Amino acid sequence: xxxxxxxxxxxxxxxxxxxxxxxxxxxxxxxxxxxxxxxxxxxxxxxxxxxxxxxxxxxxxxxxxxxxxxxxxxxxxxxxxxxxxxxxxxxxxxxxxxxxxxxxxxxxxxxxxxxxxxxxxxxxxxxxxxxxxxxxxxxxxxxxxxxxxxxxxxxxxxxxxxxxxxxxxxxxxxxxxxxxxxxxxxxxxxxxxxxxxxxxxxxxxxxxxxxxxxxxxxxxxxxxxxxxxxxxxxxxxxxxxxxxxxxxxxxxxxxxxxxxxxxxxxxxxxxxxxxxxxxxxxxxxxxxxxxxxxxxxxxxxxxxxxxxxxxxxxxxxxxxxxx
Numbered sequence: 001x002x003x004x005x006x007x008x009x010x011x012x013x014x015x016x017x018x019x020x021x022x023x024x025x026x027x028x029x030x031x032x033x034x035x036x037x038x039x040x041x042x043x044x045x046x047x048x049x050x051x052x053x054x055x056x057x058x059x060x061x062x063x064x065x066x067x068x069x070x071x072x073x074x075x076x077x078x079x080x081x082x083x084x085x086x087x088x089x090x091x092x093x094x095x096x097x098x099x100x101x102x103x104x105x106x107x108x109x110x111x112x113x114x115x116x117x118x119x120x121x122x123x124x125x126x127x128x129x130x131x132x133x134x135x136x137x138x139x140x141x142x143x144x145x146x147x148x149x150x151x152x153x154x155x156x157x158x159x160x161x162x163x164x165x166x167x168x169x170x171x172x173x174x175x176x177x178x179x180x181x182x183x184x185x186x187x188x189x190x191x192x193x194x195x196x197x198x199x200x201x202x203x204x205x206x207x208x209x210x211x212x213x214x215x216x217x218x219x220x221x222x223x224x225x226x227x228x229x230x231x232x233x234x235x236x237x238x239x240x241x242x243x244x245x246x247x248x249x250x251x252x253x254x255x256x257x258x259x260x261x262x263x264x265x266x267x268x269x270x271x272x273x274x275x276x277x278x279x280x281x282x283x284x285x286x287x288x289x290x291x292x293x294x295x296x297x298x299x300x301x302x303x304x305x306x307x308x309x310x311x312x313x314x315x316x317x318x319x320x321x322x323x
Contacts, residue, residue: 027143029127030110037105037125040149045098047090047108048129049144051276054078054312055157056150063101066090073240073271074278077314091115095122105147131275132219133202141277157277160310164280165206167303168287171294172208181290183209183235184228187220188242190249191228195221199274207287209235225254235290236260240271265289270321277311288323297323 027035045064046053051074053062059080067086075081085101088094090109098106099122106119110130119126131137138158145154183204185194194200195216204211212231213221236249236258246266255261267289272278281304288295300323308316 025146027127027147030130031113031116031128033116033120033126033128035125035127037127037147039147041104041147043102043104044148045087045101045103045106047087047093047106049107049140049275050081051075051273051278052141052144053081053084055277056144056148056153058148058150061148063103064098072273074273074276074312077312093119095119099124107144132198134199134206134279137199137275137279140275157311160307161277161280164284164303164307168207168284172287172291174294175208175291179291181209181234182212182231183237183290184212184231184233185237185239186242187239189222190238190244191225192220192222193228195219199279203274203279203283204286207283207290209286209290229255229258232258233260234263234265236266237286237289238266238268240269242268280307285321285323295323 023038025037025039027037029035040061042061043063044058044061046062046069047066050062050065050069051072053059053065053069054075054077062084064087065081065084066089068089069075069084070082070086072081085097086094087098087101091112093108093115095118098119104125106124106126108116108119108126108128110116110128113128116126116128127143129140131140138161141154141158142151145151185200185204186192187194193213193216194204194211195218196211196214197217198219201211201214212233213223216223238244238246238249246268249255249261249266250264252261260266269282270285272282274282284300284304288297288300304323305316308314
């Protein structure tokens with residue numbers, strides 16, 4: 001059987017999508033591993049990208065999920081997800097439960113390479129992903145579209161994401177350079193910041209902000225509070241799944257000299273995954289918080305509702321933010 005080669009890296013994938021047809025595909029994943037898959041996949045385990053289940057209507061083709069899927073904001077309108085067996089998480093996989101499902105394919109993260117290699121050694125076909133920018137996320141989505149035979153629907157969704165991005169770009173293009181906001185993103189600890197590598201850097205820039213930690217090449221970096229005070233960000237964002245909130249910073253005596261704290265411009269993001277089509281609404285929300293004087297809240301909410309209906313086929317559910 002003739003093989004085709006596709007890569008999850010968009011600069012290669014984009015040139016090969018039109019050449020992919022029926023037959024075995026060899027996927028080169030983020031770890032550089034080559035995995036042969038026979039699409040369309042009929043039994044997948046999604047430890048990553050599980051938000052695509054309703055988007056691509058994969059209900060009958062997903063045999064197992066990451067237990068984090070049960071609490072996903074994007075999946076709260078779909079109680080059916082809880083009927084799909086959990087196989088643990090990306091770093092704590094229940095191997096026995098996973099192998100019992102006899103999947104055609106497992107899609108997981110890269111941050112535990114030993115787990116990926118262990119599963120592969122058990123005879124499972126495993127693709128490891130970790131999108132570090134929006135183009136790589138689109139590439140991963142396109143790859144899923146090919147693997148599940150949903151290329152057309154995937155293209156529709158990516159176009160819908162791009163439409164939201166364009167709405168953001170048009171609006172922030174009106175912001176003068178001297179008004180551009182300097183920001184930081186805080187993670188599970190208030191002194192863990194998002195660096196240059198990773199999708200957060202990408203969508204923050206798209207939203208018109210400057211990441212003060214972009215000099216750090218890692219995805220996340222532990223820094224001193226003194227360094228954050230020295231940066232003096234205009235806006236501080238807290239990741240949606242962090243265990244602390246806005247008040248912890250606003251009432252913390254060590255933070256009181258920071259401009260964003262003094263002006264009350266500290267925001268906790270909705271708990272939306274940045275590795276799903278919801279990246280578009282996370283970008284829109286970020287831009288609205290940085291530039292409220294340039295965004296009409298009603299227009300932003302309408303754009304978000306239109307996107308959510310197009311993507312998930314449901315009205316906004318779960319945590320609906322103030323735009």
